[in-house]
Amino acid sequence: MGRSTGISERITATSPPAASLRLGDPHIRPMNLTDEETLALVNLLERTIRDDPYPLSPRIRVLKAILDKLVEPRPKDEPSPPQKRYAPWSRGKYRRRG
DSSP states (O other), rough: OOOOOOOOHHHHHSSOGGGGGGOOOOOOOOOOOHHHHHHHHHHHHHHHHHHHHHHHHHHHHHHHHHHHSSOOOOOOOOOOOOOOOOOOTTTTTOOOOO
């Protein structure tokens, strides 16, 4: 009896190395995800980014860029009112008595 190969062995046997994949490569296909699949992917990316001990690593930067493409930008809050300018204290008002 022959040994059956696992799915991961079959995938790696037929797939090119990740470093050889480039834009326009026929191995890269557009993803048509359902809302549920997109939500699962977003949750996975957020958890991976949050739990990584090296938040500035190149790997995490790539994951953040992917997450930005998946998530719609949040509406910006209304701008805060301009800050009040305060005049310097009046010398006469706080003069010592006596």
